[in-house]
Amino acid sequence: MTATFRILGAEDARAAIPNLSDVLVDCVAGGASLGFMLPFDTKDAEAYWREIAQAIEAGSIILAVAEVDGKVVGTVQVGLASRANQPHRGDLMKLLVHRSARGLGLSRTLMETVEAEAASRGRTLLVLDTATGSPAESIYPRFGWERVGVIPDYAMWPQGGFCGTTLFYKRIG
Numbered sequence: 001m002t003a004t005f006r007i008l009g010a011e012d013a014r015a016a017i018p019n020l021s022d023v024l025v026d027c028v029a030g031g032a033s034l035g036f037m038l039p040f041d042t043k044d045a046e047a048y049w050r051e052i053a054q055a056i057e058a059g060s061i062i063l064a065v066a067e068v069d070g071k072v073v074g075t076v077q078v079g080l081a082s083r084a085n086q087p088h089r090g091d092l093m094k095l096l097v098h099r100s101a102r103g104l105g106l107s108r109t110l111m112e113t114v115e116a117e118a119a120s121r122g123r124t125l126l127v128l129d130t131a132t133g134s135p136a137e138s139i140y141p142r143f144g145w146e147r148v149g150v151i152p153d154y155a156m157w158p159q160g161g162f163c164g165t166t167l168f169y170k171r172i173g
Helices: 010-015 017-029 042-058 106-120 135-142
Strands: 003-008 061-068 071-080 089-097 125-131 146-156 162-171
Touching (some): 003 010, 003 106, 010 017, 010 042, 017 089, 042 061, 071 106, 089 106, 125 135
Parallel strands (some): 089 125
Antiparallel strands (some): 003 061, 061 071, 071 089, 146 162
């Protein structure tokens, strides 16, 4: 297995939409609370990734990917805060690894890749929220993120039912 990690520009993101969609559909089907509800299919995922490619083009999103043998199997984003009083902040979003590629250490390197890129763009603080009680919640402290607290009933699981969200932050750069 050969894993590579890179930041995608808008055109590369558009070219990767089939693989990105496969990862997103797999994660939603696996129960990840990512802002989508079941049923969720490839067409839904493709529409989402087209929006992300536009945001990359506009300079408001950083998209990092992990590729194994040339195929995208993981991804993470940083939304770049656009308010005048927040030029130092970014929002980490959607750390996704296809279930078939989990356990390979891809999440850690994806995070390091996107954090370094965010720092190179002047960000010194990143924030994120993740579903309370999800497997993802336990990952972030291992990557140096500080837990802030929990907001109950913040969102819904893809199959329905409320879930809380746990807030984290990390100083970078």
